[in-house]
Amino acid sequence: MEQQGILRKIPKVDELLSHPALSALDLPAGSVRDAVRRELEALRSQVLSGALESLPDHDAIAAAAGERARREALPSLRPVINGTGVVLHTNLGRACLSRRAAEAVAAVAGGYSTLEYDVERGCRGSRHSHIEDLLALVTGAEAAMVVNNNAAAVLLILSAIGRGGEVAASRGEMVEIGGSFRIPEIMTQCGCALREVGTTNKTHLYDYENAIGPETKALLRVHTSNYRIVGFSERPPLAELVELGRRHGLPVIEDLGSGSLADLTAFDIHDEPTVQQSVKAGVDLISFSGDKLLGGPQAGLILGKKRYIDQLKKHPLARAVRVDKMTIAALRETLYAYLDPARAREEIPALSMLGESLPMLHSRAALLCQRLADQGCAAQVVEAESQVGGGSCPAQTLPSWAVAVEPGRLTVDGLEEALRRREKPVIGRISQGRYLLDVRTLRDEELPDVEAAVKEALQ
Numbered sequence: 001m002e003q004q005g006i007l008r009k010i011p012k013v014d015e016l017l018s019h020p021a022l023s024a025l026d027l028p029a030g031s032v033r034d035a036v037r038r039e040l041e042a043l044r045s046q047v048l049s050g051a052l053e054s055l056p057d058h059d060a061i062a063a064a065a066g067e068r069a070r071r072e073a074l075p076s077l078r079p080v081i082n083g084t085g086v087v088l089h090t091n092l093g094r095a096c097l098s099r100r101a102a103e104a105v106a107a108v109a110g111g112y113s114t115l116e117y118d119v120e121r122g123c124r125g126s127r128h129s130h131i132e133d134l135l136a137l138v139t140g141a142e143a144a145m146v147v148n149n150n151a152a153a154v155l156l157i158l159s160a161i162g163r164g165g166e167v168a169a170s171r172g173e174m175v176e177i178g179g180s181f182r183i184p185e186i187m188t189q190c191g192c193a194l195r196e197v198g199t200t201n202k203t204h205l206y207d208y209e210n211a212i213g214p215e216t217k218a219l220l221r222v223h224t225s226n227y228r229i230v231g232f233s234e235r236p237p238l239a240e241l242v243e244l245g246r247r248h249g250l251p252v253i254e255d256l257g258s259g260s261l262a263d264l265t266a267f268d269i270h271d272e273p274t275v276q277q278s279v280k281a282g283v284d285l286i287s288f289s290g291d292k293l294l295g296g297p298q299a300g301l302i303l304g305k306k307r308y309i310d311q312l313k314k315h316p317l318a319r320a321v322r323v324d325k326m327t328i329a330a331l332r333e334t335l336y337a338y339l340d341p342a343r344a345r346e347e348i349p350a351l352s353m354l355g356e357s358l359p360m361l362h363s364r365a366a367l368l369c370q371r372l373a374d375q376g377c378a379a380q381v382v383e384a385e386s387q388v389g390g391g392s393c394p395a396q397t398l399p400s401w402a403v404a405v406e407p408g409r410l411t412v413d414g415l416e417e418a419l420r421r422r423e424k425p426v427i428g429r430i431s432q433g434r435y436l437l438d439v440r441t442l443r444d445e446e447l448p449d450v451e452a453a454v455k456e457a458l459q
């Protein structure tokens, strides 16, 4: 009875919408109305459950609805500060674009562009033209094309080349990437039969050779990007596989996974093959990601012999997996930087982070520590191990420096949560009971934000 009385006093949506606290909000009318409706619904269910015995006044309800509207106005996809030390953090968006690449995206995003328009001749052009020559120049490949991501590249290649026949691949390379991308299942999807050859740890050239028959359409090599088979293990050198394909008139396809254009041995990363090595070995079709070690936008890059690339471009699936103008803009700038390896190392965040020297990392950690101390927050510089991430270089970590923040009045988990649940989240790592911010993935310009976030969390 009493509940009914309270429920009747809950204001109508329109009544509340004219409240100054809400009418003054600079937010789309639909989102404010939705927030008010939800606020009133929440009140109603609190009354019904007996949790609320009297109604707050209209000012308080309007203020709460306004707060709800402001909270929901924040996009759920928004920037974070990465203090995990994982450079290609898949959950945090993989590679960060270079400044030039980001500017190139902004330049084409808001207006018209030459996406498929040839300004020289004043007629229709091709979206592939913006990248193809540059990719050929950087890698030495005969021809190239770009699709949405590497999974799409593999899908397109196997559909165009393998459909209706068999594709031979080593048992040791039956990779699963996160998100249910698995080589055997992709093959089925593409209408080709997988002919598994060799064993988990050893596959010889003769295993491929013995598997070749009238149904064979291609030989597939997959980089085991996210795992390694070590010990008593072997697979034929790429050049020998290519030679075998040549002898039988079969294309050799390689899913390179990360696909590094830079020689990473300078960063002490020794087991990541380069794209140029595969091109040089004569592989007919090579595919790799744009946003892993390349350090560009999400994309699938395909390099290879012109006759096969032409076949891919004409395939019906090509349209379904094509890239948009923003990707092309970002990729062009990223690839352009590779024409000067030193410039690539400096400008492309993935490479500059991987190449950061230990003394530089230490001084950034010491600076952050000092800034935190100035704010009355206790922290120490400690040794840490960064990861390449993105499923690359699974067997290797990179020595780094981190700042271990004392949780003060909070628990370590509480500190982690307080920093994570911010408008601009700070994502750290808990290791051996300590909250760590690995400075390899922090940029100098982010340090003031980190400092403010920690200070607020510990207040």
Ligand SMILES: *Cc1c(COP(=O)(O)O)cnc(C)c1O
Binding pocket: 149, 150, 151, 152, 154, 175, 177, 181, 222, 223, 224, 225, 226, 255, 256, 257, 258, 288, 289, 290, 291, 299, 300, 391
């Ligand atoms: C990462 C990866 C893929 C998928 O690439 P995306 O660009 O994420 O679609 C496919 N194959 C291998 C071997 C990989 O490492």
